[in-house]
Amino acid sequence: MTRTSSLPPPGDIVVRLRDVSKTYLLGAVAVPGLHELSLEIGRATFSVIVGPSGSGKTTLLNLIGGIDRPSAGTVEVAGQDLGGLGDDRRSDFRARNIGFIFQSFNLIPVLSAYENVEYPLLLTRVAAAERRRRVMALLDAVGIGDQSRRRPNQMSGGQRQRVAIARALVKDPVLVLADEPTANLDSRTGAQIIALMHAMQTRCRTSFVVSSHDPQVMEQADETFTIRDGALIDRHCRATS
Numbered sequence: 001m002t003r004t005s006s007l008p009p010p011g012d013i014v015v016r017l018r019d020v021s022k023t024y025l026l027g028a029v030a031v032p033g034l035h036e037l038s039l040e041i042g043r044a045t046f047s048v049i050v051g052p053s054g055s056g057k058t059t060l061l062n063l064i065g066g067i068d069r070p071s072a073g074t075v076e077v078a079g080q081d082l083g084g085l086g087d088d089r090r091s092d093f094r095a096r097n098i099g100f101i102f103q104s105f106n107l108i109p110v111l112s113a114y115e116n117v118e119y120p121l122l123l124t125r126v127a128a129a130e131r132r133r134r135v136m137a138l139l140d141a142v143g144i145g146d147q148s149r150r151r152p153n154q155m156s157g158g159q160r161q162r163v164a165i166a167r168a169l170v171k172d173p174v175l176v177l178a179d180e181p182t183a184n185l186d187s188r189t190g191a192q193i194i195a196l197m198h199a200m201q202t203r204c205r206t207s208f209v210v211s212s213h214d215p216q217v218m219e220q221a222d223e224t225f226t227i228r229d230g231a232l233i234d235r236h237c238r239a240t241s
């Protein structure tokens with residue numbers, strides 16, 4: 001059962017969008033991506049973005065993740081206005097604070113599962129012993145500790161997505177964004193991956209924002225945001241009683 005929620009208290013907000021528009025230019029043609037969209041996402045929640053193909057889900061995640069810039073409006077993550085950062089500082093902020101999970105896994109093919117998860121930490125000052133501890137703890141937590149030496153092409157789709165979940169969490173990010181993470185998986189594996197993401201969200205006390213067409217994903221949501229034609233048309237949160 002769902003109910004339309006009230007907004008979360010200000011200190012508990014990890015993502016805040018204000019009147020965000022995104023227009024893509026295809027030559028001389030302006031293609032609308034998002035139109036004056038405002039939303040707030042609570043800290044340590046599992047949120048799902050739903051909407052038909054072309055409604056703006058990927059555009060929205062790319063703006064929240066600082067991969068792209070809005071044409072108008074502001075995007076704040078953990079209190080930081082991303083528009084106030086230059087490209088280098090925005091990349092740095094993203095690398096430190098946001099984990100990404102993709103539909104097509106996006107692992108580095110020549111690296112083992114262990115090395116893929118360790119990779120984001122190589123750009124930080126985390127010492128080698130601590131890196132090893134964190135990577136193995138996460139590989140164990142996502143259920144593939146015994147496959148740490150395998151390369152992506154020696155693993156199933158579900159196993160690859162488990163590696164991607166561990167990689168997204170290894171820096172202890174404030175936010176993890178996942179764009180249709182079950183789209184390339186069969187429905188049983190997709191259900192396992194969603195259950196795992198939710199379990200890891202609870203365990204790590206981070207926020208997950210997941211876009212999906214998959215009803216199994218929506219069932220897991222603390223909050224569901226529905227977008228259509230680049231606008232937010234509905235917001236529901238799971239009833240707590």
Ligand SMILES: Nc1ncnc2c1ncn2[C@@H]1O[C@H](COP(=O)(O)OP(=O)(O)OP(=O)(O)O)[C@@H](O)[C@H]1O
Nearest residue numbers: 024026031032033052053054055056057058059060
């Ligand atoms: N790089 C781009 N250049 C031009 N138009 C784009 C670009 N990316 C997205 N669009 C347009 O912006 C709108 C929103 O696209 P978006 O990819 O965000 O939708 P989506 O909800 O993720 O769709 P899907 O479910 O198919 O992945 C669409 O009309 C799309 O054609």
Ligand SMILES: [Mg+2]
Nearest residue numbers: 057058059179
């Ligand atoms: Mg998309």
